[in-house]
Amino acid sequence: MKQVLGKVVSNSEVKPEYFLMEIEAPSLAGEAKPGQFLTIRCGNATSPLLRRPLGFHRINDPRFQVLYEVVGKGTRLLSEMKAGNKVDILGPMGNGFKIPDKPKDVVIVAGGIGVAPLVALAETLAGKKHKRIYAVIGARDRKSLLCERDFRDMGIETLVATDDGSCGRKCFATQILEDLFSAKRDFSPVIFACGPEAMLQKVAAIARKRKAEAYASLEENIACGVGACLGCAIETRSGYKLVCEDGPVFNLNEVVWR
Amino acid sequence: MKPDLKVKIGKLKLKNPVMVASGTFGSGEEYKDLLDLNKIGGIVTKSITLKPREGNAPPRIVETPSGMLNSIGLQNDGVEAFIKEKIPFLKKIRPAVIVSIAAHSVNDYGRLAERLDGVSRVDAIEINISCPNVKGGLEFSREPFSAFEVVNAVRRKTKKTVIAKLSPNVTDIAAIAAAAEEAGADAVSLVNTFTGMAVDVDTKRPVLGNIVGGLSGPAIKPVALRMVWEVFKRVKVPVIGMGGIMESEDALEFMIAGASAVQVGTANFVNPRAAAEIAVGIEAYMRGNKIKNMKGLIGCLKV
Missing domain, CATH: 2.40.30.10 (Translation factors)
Known part of the structure; x- marks a missing residue:
């Protein structure tokens, strides 16, 4: 650093x-x-x-x-x-996304500006041998839809959800994630997500139901960023963890929501 | 001629009067890649308690105009873990080490002091009797008598330099400082944070998990400065000033108003090199104003 x-x-x-x-x-x-x-x-x-x-x-x-x-x-x-x-x-x-070392299906789930770090992840994933990579991008509307092009240009199957249906499907990104699981048999992808807390909670619930690994980049107010002030704590099943030092990427199964 | 920035507080010798404040700098190691720690006069470590504490529910911090609120709640791994895990790094660097202690009872403050008394590399103990974020933590410095009791309990258990860190959330801070002095404190440090609050108008909920927190940053500087001046006039022991110091001019204001040394807190978050840069700035000011040593600077306010 x-x-x-x-x-x-x-x-x-x-x-x-x-x-x-x-x-x-x-x-x-x-x-x-x-x-x-x-x-x-x-x-x-x-x-x-x-x-x-x-x-x-x-x-x-x-x-x-x-x-x-x-x-x-x-x-x-x-x-x-x-x-x-x-x-x-x-x-x-902080720690980056843990890239799976064995070839696996991957689903990227992005909500709003949460798409930002997932593009860097996709670039790394696209350069490795993975079975299939899906990107599910959720946005309010067409005007606020971000990075669709970036994922497509990497050859990633990209699915779009908007709140008003002005682009892609009119639903939440998590609905598309749910449908991916329903449509495919023997589908056990690693999920990487970033977005609003409500979306991440839903992703966590889907992942638990489908027994899929899921990781998310979480947000908290940050002061020092170096693990000194202990200000950016979130609650996990093993106690408080710091977004700056232990995260920002956490196993969604570990996170305790407020 | 190179001005002499050395300052002595009790038995504590500082190479320059700039320390980093407790809770804002961990135990120093967190910042080792970001600045030359040896440019800092002293490191006041994050408050430790006898037993580990997990801290308060998040969110724990929020920015406010020219400041921030925090309610960390004294999260720490306890005194034994501190000695085992943090002291080894501190042995490798040169700044003075001031260990901040906090407790719920007079007795526990005494036990902490007793435990630290024999630990080499602990140059001084700062008694945090003013943490606003835990039940009971603040009350000790709200009243002269309870402040006296805590300081006295620590004093009786250690020969190391004892600094009492005072709360600004009182009517007469000078009276509390006087009680700490009478109880045997070698110095007083002030101010800790001001209790404050922020509300999210969309959710109508408090922003902080703990509802209230402590305000720090430039927003509190003028009040902190006034309190340092009041305490300086009242006590004979050295006063360590803090509250919103961002740059050397802020630090100089405190020193002119009577502070023998200063602590830099919130500024570390904004600029990890702040404390080191402030020390350089003080030296430049002294040179420019032909001030040879700290005696010529401390409390030179013309009124």
Whole structure:
């Protein structure tokens, strides 16, 4: 882990309120693995105060990308950064996704901006021998649907769900996951998910019912990011764990929901 | 001429007056890759208790305007695990080590001090009588008499430097500081966090799992500074100032107002190198103002 000044290569709005930032930071990009994250300082003012955690969206040493939604003051400031600006970044933090060592079916389940770290995962998976990889992407509507193209370009079977039916099926991503299990016999994939807590709870329930392994990248407010402040705890079956140090990827079967 | 930044607090010798505050820096090892730890004057480790504590229900932190609330709830593995697992790393670095202790009873504070008394590398004990996030943790520094009792119990069990960390959630912090001094504290440190709260208007629920938490960061600096000034006027023992210190100018404000040393807390989250950079900034200020040593700086407020 290191703290470096990265250079913004580009920062553009890919969908309304969703931005893709590319940062050049050789020493940091070289260490990053899918599922890990970094924290970024959004400005020099004292408000917003804390660094913002973002998952690696694409890793391409000496550069990497982050995909983020503008949800508050911090991400608004990030969205205003221009190519050439320097950004104070700290990472990579946490543990990445555990890539299955034996060929397995894989289902990626993404909800909203939760798709961001799953693209980096898909890039790694697509380069290995796996039986089949499915990506299920859920979004509010067509305007907020992210990364469909990225998965398709990797040759991944991509299934889309929107709340209003403006793209793909009108249902939740978890319905498509459920249907995949119903349609296939002897289907025992590894599931990787990231998205809203309600979606992850449903993914956990489906995985338990179908006896499938499921991992998710979880979110919590982060202060230090290095395991010092103990602020980003989540509850698991074996007690409190830290998102920054023990996660952010957790076995969904271990997570105790609030 | 190079200014002398050395400062002595009780028997505790600091190479420079900048420490990192308890709870914000783990036991130092967490930050070893992010800065040269030897540039820091002292490390105050995360509070330990006699027995392990699992801490409070999440969410445990939330950002507020120019600050943050936390309710960690003293999560720690207990004093024995600390000695076994954290001390070995601390032996490899040079900053002073100040171990923060917390307990539910006067007796337990004494037992913690007794246990740490013989542990080499523990240069001082900071008594956390002001954690706002556990039942009972705060009350000891709410009243002069209970503060006296705790400090006295620790004092009787150790010859190491004893620092009493005070709560700002009181009417007259100087009276509490005076009680700690009378009980034998070698120094007082202030302030711990201010109790606070945040509400999610969409869910109408408190943001923190513990409902209330402790406010830290730049938002509390002016109040902390006023309290340090009040305490400095009242007691003879050194005062260690903290509360929202982000850069060297903040630290200098505290020192001019009477702090013999400072602690950097929340700033570590924003910039892991903050404490080291603040020490450099203080040195530059002293050089620029032709201040030779800490005596020329501490409490030089012109009123």
